[in-house]
Amino acid sequence: MGYMGGKRIIEISNVNKSFGNQQKKTSALEDISLEIHEGEIIAILGESGCGKSTLLNIIGGFEEADKGDVIFDGVRVAGPNRKCVMLFQDYGLLPWRTVLKNVELGLEGLKLSSSERREKALHYLQLVGLANKENLFPAELSGGMKQRVGIARALALQPELILLDEPFAALDTFNRYHLQNELLRIQSQEKTTMILVTHDIDEAIYLSDRIFIMEANPGRIFKELKIDLAKPRDRSHSEFQYYRKIIFDVFHLSRREIPIEFNI
Ligand SMILES: Nc1ncnc2c1ncn2[C@@H]1O[C@H](COP(=O)(O)OP(=O)(O)OP(=O)(O)O)[C@@H](O)[C@H]1O
Ligand SMILES: [Mg+2]
Structure with a gap:
């Protein structure tokens, strides 16, 4: 099948x-x-x-x-x-965190140094086409960009x-x-x-x-x-x-x- x-x-x-x-x-x-x-x-x-x-x-x-x-x-x-990670329709971003910090969120439980975490988050932000948006806050993004952040956050966990x-x-x-x-x-x-x-x-x-x-x-x-x-x-x-x-x-x-x- x-x-x-x-x-x-x-x-x-x-x-x-x-x-x-x-x-x-x-x-x-x-x-x-x-x-x-x-x-x-x-x-x-x-x-x-x-x-x-x-x-x-x-x-x-x-x-x-x-x-x-x-x-x-x-x-x-x-x-x-x-x-296994879940990606939601409403993005699930934390409004008080920057794009970069939102992507780093899932990585915080892992044994990574802060620079490794940052590097990984930036890599996946680049992959979803948000390389220059890492310091913005969710409220400054379009819906499509928010969902990209969600995708980057999911991918960064390498599920x-x-x-x-x-x-x-x-x-x-x-x-x-x-x-x-x-x-x-x-x-x-x-x-x-x-x-x-x-x-x-x-x-x-x-x-x-x-x-x-x-x-x-x-x-x-x-x-x-x-x-x-x-x-x-x-x-x-x-x-x-x-x-x-x-x-x-x-x-x-x-x-x-x-x-x-x-x-x-
Ligand atoms: N926590 C819950 N308590 C009671 N009923 C529930 C609960 N979750 C889902 N249901 C019921 O189970 C059925 C399936 O719900 P589900 O959310 O899985 O549908 P769905 O296919 O995802 O719908 P949609 O496309 O609207 O999101 C529905 O009849 C819903 O009312
Ligand atoms: Mg549903």
């Missing part, structure tokens, strides 16, 4: 998660099983409330499954792990896995396209495995090697789609449209209304 290049880095088996009590129970995830290989970019696509963030939180060890297992790099996930929860949703189209390209460029260099949660069909096709399409109530994976297109991809190419059509049909065939936010 799927990408044959790397070893299996994530194995999810029969994960279930519900919220609430006996009277009013929401089955956020039902019987989720999937495998992810080293170096893959995976998209989890689905409408609001289908359990995407819950799944990401369970993979990252921020939330516990009711049933089932997540194995990360051969070890059962029982809590957050240094080798094996980056979890991205709608990382570009707050950005305008141009910034979003630009950062998607940056992310691909960086990923081709660093080879970090990425799991991206999105409800943007184009973003999922543009970035990922495989897409898991979810449905809601209960949150389930109902299709896996391998995107067999070389990167960088051309959004206007007929093959790109072909994948859009497949996903469109998938939602159409599920006989539910297509949410406006899918933007087809």
Whole structure:
């Protein structure tokens, strides 16, 4: 199944998660099983409330499954792990710290001298195109720049896995396209495995090697789609449209209304 290049880095088996009590129970995830290989970019696509963030939180060890297992790099996930970082939509920057100090934040628990820490942070700021912005504060940055700082901070930890929860949703189209390209460029260099949660069909096709399409109530994976297109991809190419059509049909065939936010 799927990408044959790397070893299996994530194995999810029969994960279930519900919220609430006996009277009013929401089955956020039902019987989720999937495998992810080293170096893959995976998209989890689905409408609001289908359990995407819950799944990401369970993979990252921020939330516990009711049933089932997540194995990360051969070890059962029982809590957050240094080798896995989460990138949020709202950037998560500390407003009283400069760009540089925000990137250094994650490195402060490591055994690095202050100059090593600074050097590493500057390296990753350069990689995301913010080489000359290190002394600014978050309030002085655009949304796109803030998200770059978030990306630099995640990369500086040199994680094996980056979890991205709608990382570009707050950005305008141009910034979003630009950062998607940056992310691909960086990923081709660093080879970090990425799991991206999105409800943007184009973003999922543009970035990922495989897409898991979810449905809601209960949150389930109902299709896996391998995107067999070389990167960088051309959004206007007929093959790109072909994948859009497949996903469109998938939602159409599920006989539910297509949410406006899918933007087809
Ligand atoms: N802490 C919680 N307590 C109670 N219910 C929750 C909690 N977290 C999530 N849920 C419920 O679980 C379901 C899945 O939520 P989740 O946040 O994973 O969806 P999502 O796919 O990320 O949605 P969105 O695209 O809007 O971010 C929803 O019905 C939600 O209301
Ligand atoms: Mg969510």
